[in-house]
Amino acid sequence: MPKNKKPAGGRPSQNFDPRYAKKRAGGPFRGNDGGARGPRRDEGAGRYDRADRPARDGDRRFDRTERPRYDRADRPARDGDRRFDRTERPRYDRTERPARDGERRFDRDQRPSRDGERRFDRTERPRYDRAERPARDGERRYDRPARPARDGERPFGRDDRPRYDRNERPRFSREGERRSFDRDERPARAERPRAEGERRWEERRQERPVRTQAAEDRIDVVHERLEAQAVQADEVSEMTFADLGLGDNIVRALAALGAEKPFPIQASTAASIIDGRDVLARGRTGSGKTIAFGAPLVEKVLRAKAGVKRDFGRAPVALIMAPTRELALQIDRTVQALARSVGLFTTQVYGGVPQGRQVGALKKGVDIVIGTPGRIGDLHRQGKLDLSQVSVSVLDEADHMCELGFLEPVQEILRQTAEGGQKLLFSATLDREVAALVDEFLVAPQVYEVAGETQETGTIEHRILVVEHRSKPEILDQLVAREGKTLVFTRTRAYAEMLAEQFDDAGVDAISLHGDLNQAKRTRNIDRFSKGRARVLVATDVAARGIHVDDVDLVIQADAPDEYKTYLHRAGRTGRAGRTGRVVTLIPRQRRRRMTEMLERAEIEAPFDDVRPGDDLLDELAGAPTVADLTA
Known part of the structure; x- marks a missing residue:
């Protein structure tokens, strides 16, 4: 075995070195190997063992187990010997022995007090009162009312001095005179004389630059600046979804969702969406904006795919973005029912959940993608969502999307869609937050709102x-x-x-x-x-x-x-x-x-x-x- 190699479960490798083996074999006092390794210890040669030799006179062996244990209690006490058994001996009491010369005992109550000694029993001695003892030379007492006040001195007895009244002191003005804090008595600011260099608030307000009309328009809503087309509710009261150019399957799907007749916002936007125009629409919350863009969107995609083979893994042609996951799911519940009625497929893409199922749906191929800007941008950067074929883009609650900080992500996503694609913006309020989107992406948009549709005139x-x-x-x-x-x-x-x-x-x-x-x-x-x-x-x-x-x-x-x-x-x-x-x-x-x-x-x-x-x-x-x- 090689040197310094440790066998499994064995001792260090030196035990297996031949040199060590020879040394062990020839060394003295090592086992019984027939005398080859030296004499045994019981044959006379070996270690020095005190137990084998006879004890000499007076020799004290160290085997303590055999000799009796030394016990001080067994031997007789010597003269003056003080044993350490404190329970048997009487307790040492200093009070019983006579006091030595000059000894100071600690029981002060029993000994008589010495001349001039001050005991520490405070209950018996009179309370020390500084007022009773005579004042020392130059001593300053703290009882000030007892001494007469010096010339011009202000005494500290507040009850004796007159109360300070702010109304009685002279008035202080800008010219340096004293004034009181009684506002009813002093003249109004407009009546008092103006100090040198003083500017009144009314003058500063008049000198402030007037906001331009362009700024006023930008602060107000975008759809008013773009001259919205007001739709009267009574103008579309007799219209049906079939009159708007929607197919029979979509009309039946709308009826199953409870939409028998179009609302004003739905009737006003459907024709423009089907024709491929950009649309900017405002409608009251709950007025049916999801169907207003969802139904015409499905109809437009269906017409665009007429006669085209639907390949596996095809890229989407329509994109709907919403600011929150809940809104995206709400839109999908409506649009999915309309899309399935004509054989189209939708999928949801939003954050907060693993993206595995969403990526799997995109690999199979979808026609309409509904989701939030964050997850849509992530999948696009990963190369798992192709936006190059998107020809229709919808922004629902566009203003809120911009308020949440999605303006730049939305702009980046829209720039990746097909050039010249259709853009649809829907919201209950369209104000300055969406102005950047309108200016960059919407070309000659059709702007709609429902005339007189305000909250107090509703239900x-x-x-x-x-x-x-x-x-x-x-x-x-x-x-x-x-x-x-x-x-x-x-x-x-x-x-x-x-x-x-x-x-x-x-x-x-x-x-x-x-x-x-x-x-x-x-x-x-x-x-x-x-x-x-x-x-x-x-x-x-x-x-x-x-x-x-x-x-x-x-x-x-x-x-x-x-x-x-x-x-x-x-x-x-x-x-x-x-x-x-x-x-x-x-x-x-x-x-x-x-x-x-x-x-x-x-x-x-x-x-x-x-x-x-x-x-x-x-x-x-x-x-x-x-x-x-x-x-x-």
Whole structure:
């Protein structure tokens, strides 16, 4: 075996070195090998063993087990010997022995006090009072009222001196004179003489540059700048989907979805979409915008693929983008039913879930892709989504997509689509956020809006409740204690979870919906609310757009929104497709003015009511609204 190699389970390799083997064989005192390795230790030669030799006189062996143990208790005590058994000997007590000369005992109470000695028993001695002893030379006492005040000195006895009155002191002005703080007595600012170099606020406001008309147009909505074509509802009241140029299969699929006749926004945009024009449309939330672009889109794709063989792994020709996953799934439920009726295929592409199934669907080949900009951009950069054949692109809730920071991703995606493709922008509000998209991608767009379609003229009743913060939980419990479906909006995710637990404790079936939940749970909670297994859905603004649930007749805004567009989208969760609904907003007293300005911006008229827990108005608002309530 090689040197320094350790065998399995053996000792170091030196045991197997021949040199060591010879050394071991010839060395003394090693085993019984017939004398070849030296004499045995029992043959006379070997180690020195003290146990084998006889003990000498006085020799003390070290085998302690054989000799008796030395015990001090067994031997007699010597003269003056002090044993260490403290339990047997009397306890040493200093008080029993006589005190030595000059010894100081520690029992002060028993010994007489020495001359001038000061004992530490404070209860018996009189309390030391500085006022009773005579003052030393130059000593300064702290009892100031006792001594007479010096000339010009201000005494520290506040009760004796006159109270300081601010109104009695002279007035101080810019010229240096003293003034009082009584505002009623001093003249108004406009009446007092102007100081040198002073500029009044009215003059500064007049000198401020006036905003140009172009800036005013940009701050206002884009569709007004592009001269929108207003569609009157009575003009399309007798039209059908067949009159808009849709095929029979699509018409039957729309009827199965509950759409018998087109809404104004649907009737106005269908012809332009089928003809291939760019469209910019605004319609109230719940007015049917998904069908407005979904049905003509399916019809256009069907006509483009007429007579073309549908190959396996084909690239999509239409793309629909939405700002949130919930809205993308909502759009897919409508568009998928229309596409399947004519043999087209759709797929959803959104984040928050593994992309394996989405990539598998794209490999098989689809005609229409519906998703969010983030995941669409990721799959395109990975080379798993081909956008070069997309000829029709739809942006639903385009303004909200830009608000969430998707402007640049959307621009990058649209630049990858086929050159000269059709672009469709739909939203409840179209303002300055989409101006960059309109200027870059839309060519001579057809702009539509429904004339007079505002929230207060629709089928929604708006009420503003002014409440105290401490009574807010009780008021919310009273509002949600009802039979119908209720949607409650909050500003934060934590408050949504807290309200859901609060309603559960009050005996109301409630679930939450916010961004901290994974996609599977968010979809499951929406499904539970849609099917009526939960009566209350507490959600953040993630549910403000794209969540379509039938029969939601009450929307409660536990936290008032910060802008009017959010208010419109929240309110649009009720009163959909011509149904009645009610929106109740809770605000503190300090927010009343800001709420009034927001309602004016949204063109909504709503009464303000001061309420407390137990008021009859709360029970009235918890009931389902009727047409009579809306017209009252």
